[in-house]
Amino acid sequence: MSNRRIEKIETACVAPRWGLLRILTSDGLEGFGEFTLEGHLESTRAGVQAMAEWFTGKPTDDFKGLVRGFFDRSFYHGGGVFMSALAGIEIALWDIAGKAAGLPVHRLLGGRVRDRVKVYRWAGGNNNSPEAAAEEALRVVSEGARAIKMNACPPLAAIDTYGGIRAAVARARAVRDAVGPEVDIAYDFHGRANVPMARRLAKELEFSNPLFYEEPVRPEYNRWLKDIAEITHVPIAVGERMTTVAEFSDVIAARSAHVLQPDIVHVGGISNTAEIAGLCEANAVSIAPHCPLSPIAFMACLQVVVQSRAGWILEWAKGIHYNAHGASGSVDPWLRFIHPDDWPRFDVDADGHLPVFDTPGLGVRIDWDAVLKADGTGESWKDEEMRLPDGTLSNW
Numbered sequence: 001m002s003n004r005r006i007e008k009i010e011t012a013c014v015a016p017r018w019g020l021l022r023i024l025t026s027d028g029l030e031g032f033g034e035f036t037l038e039g040h041l042e043s044t045r046a047g048v049q050a051m052a053e054w055f056t057g058k059p060t061d062d063f064k065g066l067v068r069g070f071f072d073r074s075f076y077h078g079g080g081v082f083m084s085a086l087a088g089i090e091i092a093l094w095d096i097a098g099k100a101a102g103l104p105v106h107r108l109l110g111g112r113v114r115d116r117v118k119v120y121r122w123a124g125g126n127n128n129s130p131e132a133a134a135e136e137a138l139r140v141v142s143e144g145a146r147a148i149k150m151n152a153c154p155p156l157a158a159i160d161t162y163g164g165i166r167a168a169v170a171r172a173r174a175v176r177d178a179v180g181p182e183v184d185i186a187y188d189f190h191g192r193a194n195v196p197m198a199r200r201l202a203k204e205l206e207f208s209n210p211l212f213y214e215e216p217v218r219p220e221y222n223r224w225l226k227d228i229a230e231i232t233h234v235p236i237a238v239g240e241r242m243t244t245v246a247e248f249s250d251v252i253a254a255r256s257a258h259v260l261q262p263d264i265v266h267v268g269g270i271s272n273t274a275e276i277a278g279l280c281e282a283n284a285v286s287i288a289p290h291c292p293l294s295p296i297a298f299m300a301c302l303q304v305v306v307q308s309r310a311g312w313i314l315e316w317a318k319g320i321h322y323n324a325h326g327a328s329g330s331v332d333p334w335l336r337f338i339h340p341d342d343w344p345r346f347d348v349d350a351d352g353h354l355p356v357f358d359t360p361g362l363g364v365r366i367d368w369d370a371v372l373k374a375d376g377t378g379e380s381w382k383d384e385e386m387r388l389p390d391g392t393l394s395n396w
Contacts, residue, residue: 064271157388244268260288287308
């Protein structure tokens with residue numbers, strides 16, 4: 001046992017919407033984490049700062065018990081703010097553990113089962129025209145993606161009387177025609193449909209051979225997922241707005257989804273995500289973490305995916321339009337805090353895969369001085385205000 005203890009927890013909120021964290025230990029190690037909760041960044045930062053009072057001075061060796069113990073001792077726990085704040089600390093502690101052992105986190109989790117990971121890129125814009133959607137998809141494919149995801153539809157009325165499904169079909173047709181049959185296309189419903197319209201849209205989009213349908217309805221209506229899954233051969237994917245392992249267990253028990261998409265930040269970190277991956281393995285479903293976030297969260301997700309037989313594809317936010325908002329400089333905003341010598345490691349191969357890194361910890365070097373200089377720029381991103389043609393506010 002070492003005498004290593006948490007000496008300091010630092011936070012930064014940087015454009016466009018990232019909450020980044022560094023833990024310094026008593027023997028000089030540093031670990032990086034992420035607490036991003038889109039649209040609620042300052043609230044989550046306050047959560048980290050409140051938790052830091054309890055974690056500072058604690059030993060790092062048995063950190064799983066430390067993190068789980070904090071969860072259990074907190075009478076009110078769960079929810080996006082609490083779990084994202086806790087994840088920032090937990091991810092950084094895994095990074096420290098890997099660096100202390102001289103091993104990548106996936107080795108601490110049991111070792112990898114694959115040598116590379118397929119990634120998919122966002123190519124959906126937001127309610128753009130069929131022509132613009134096709135152009136955006138072609139650009140992303142030209143940059144190496146062999147799998148893409150796009151918004152499935154605009155906000156839909158309870159019964160679609162405004163042509164939203166027709167518009168969704170036109171966009172999907174244009175994109176499929178543009179990229180050809182070999183590129184995988186996933187559709188993100190973004191919870192914009194209620195149950196009957198999600199069922200209808202699931203049938204209407206089947207012509208384009210979708211990779212999966214993401215979040216057909218909002219998570220509070222997951223009890224209806226089985227009704228949607230039963231009318232289509234396309235896999236149903238859910239999870240980015242779920243915050244506990246128990247919620248994922250309920251979805252599996254209901255046999256209502258085929259791809260689980262925990263956000264490693266929103267679900268409390270690496271340990272919980274690995275538990276969900278174990279549930280997936282035991283039930284012959286897949287895990288494909290939600291990750292439109294920074295390289296820190298991405299590399300944390302990678303550690304879990306490479307060590308799980310249920311892992312297969314990973315969302316990758318390089319080039320996503322969200323990450324350009326409010327960021328400055330000539331380099332891709334996703335790369336701007338990564339050590340420049342590491343940039344080539346994030347180039348996909350000809351098949352749209354990234355290699356598995358054996359660098360200790362999370363495997364990404366962060367320029368924390370640059371992060372601190374950018375601190376304070378990160379709350380410029382807000383949830384979009386979207387309305388139906390009759391003026392009703394809609395889930396964006």
